[in-house]
Amino acid sequence: MNCRLMVKMNFSGVTRLLDQTPGMQSSIYEPAFLQASIEKRLQETGCGSVEEYCGYWEQNPVEEQxxxxxxxxxxxxxxxxPLTFAILECSVLPELIQKKKNDKRSEIRIWSAGCAAGQEPYSLAILLEEALGNYHPGMTYRIFATDVDETQLNEARLGYYPAAALGKLSLKRAETWFTWQGGGYVVKDALKNNINxxxxxxxxxxxxxxxASIFGDFDLLVCCNLLIYYQPETRALILDRFEHSLARGGTLVAGAAERRVVLAHHFREVYPQAAIFQLNRATRKPT
Ligand SMILES: C[S@@+](CC[C@H](N)C(=O)[O-])C[C@H]1O[C@@H](n2cnc3c(N)ncnc32)[C@H](O)[C@@H]1O
Structure with a gap:
């Protein structure tokens, strides 16, 4: 039987069950993604139909989670x-550091929103450490790294990764910013100490x-590969929050697949082909 077709016809039965659980609203998710997630669970549980899956759900309370x-x-x-990180390294961060110096301000504020197990904020911290190094004494940075999933955050705080996870890092960066321990790599405190x-x-x-009030005045806001999973109304809600969390002249970074989504809001692209934006002051809503 064609499972894809079958779920397409009936999966509202599952969304109804989902929506009965506290704090859940299935309509915020992008429909194709929601459907693919349900289909995957059908396959993983061995259920041949949505009805069977709904029965399985009733008998296995853990299925909701x-x-x-x-x-x-x-x-x-x-x-x-790689393109985004190269532009951050070669252009965005050097310009930001210079701007801070001109404004006689000494702390760079960064928000990594939807940080998963920490790979993104640690990558940003490596760039910041390398850019500031001994060249800009007195200049500091703080990264607020957030996620909805506490398990991911615990992994991030631990900062322990299998060797394969460092595939895109140069050997020099791996050796400088990680310690080899028990068959994996542990992030050094020099990076951890700058991230909340x-x-x-x-x-x-x-x-x-x-x-929520601490999420303001960010020089750099990085939210990659999160917006795509949500419906346009929910994306707009999140982008509104970002709009009001950026410092004047602040930069927003999104995932490559999210360029159009961000452009449709109050942002303009500052590096063609990379999803790096600044606020379009002309269309910005008054705060
Ligand atoms: C695909 S990962 C992207 C991780 C990283 N930003 C990157 O691009 O590699 C998306 C992350 O966003 C988090 N997320 C999804 N919805 C969220 C929400 N409403 N609030 C906060 N985090 C959310 C997920 O838990 C997940 O860890």
Whole structure:
């Protein structure tokens, strides 16, 4: 039987079950992604139809958590999009450091939103360490790294990765910023000390440990490969929050597949072909 076709016809039965669980609203997710996630669970549970899966759900209370967790894709990599990280290294960060010096300000504030197990904020910290090094004494940086998933955040705080996870890092960076331990790599404290990991749900902000009010005045806001999983209304809600969290002249970085989504909001692309943006002051809403 064609499972894809079958789920397409009936999967509202599952979304109804999902929506009965506290804090859940399946309509915020991008429909194709939601459907693919349900199909995957059908296959994994060996259920041949949506009806059978609904029965399975009733008999296995843990299924609710499993399906909900599957709605958050956690894939990440160090220096995931090479073009973006090259532009950050060669252009965005040097300009930002110069601007800070001109403004006689000494701290760079960064938000990595949807940081998964830490690969993104640690990559940013490596760039910052290398850019500041001994060249700009007195200049510091702080990265607020947030995710909705506490398990991912615990992994991030641990900072322990299998060797394969460092595939995009040069040997020099791997040796400088990690320690080889027990068959894997551990992030050095020099990076960890500049990062605060905390729970923060970009959609339901009350479900966060730090108050929403600390998320402001960011020079650089990195949110990659998260917006694509949501419906346009939810994306707009998240981008509104980002719009008001950026410092004047601040930069927003998104995933390569999210360029159009961000351009449709109040942002303009500053590096063609890379999803790197600044606020379009002319269209910005008043705060
Ligand atoms: C695909 S990963 C991307 C990780 C990293 N930004 C990257 O590009 O490699 C998406 C992350 O966003 C998180 N996420 C999804 N929805 C979220 C929300 N509403 N609030 C906060 N984090 C969310 C997920 O838990 C997941 O860890």
């Amino acid at each position: 499993i399906l909900r967790a599957s709605l958050h894709n956690h894939f990440s990599e160090f220096f995931r999009d 990991f905390s729970t923060f749900d970009l959609i339901q902000e009350e479900r966060g440990s730090p108050p």
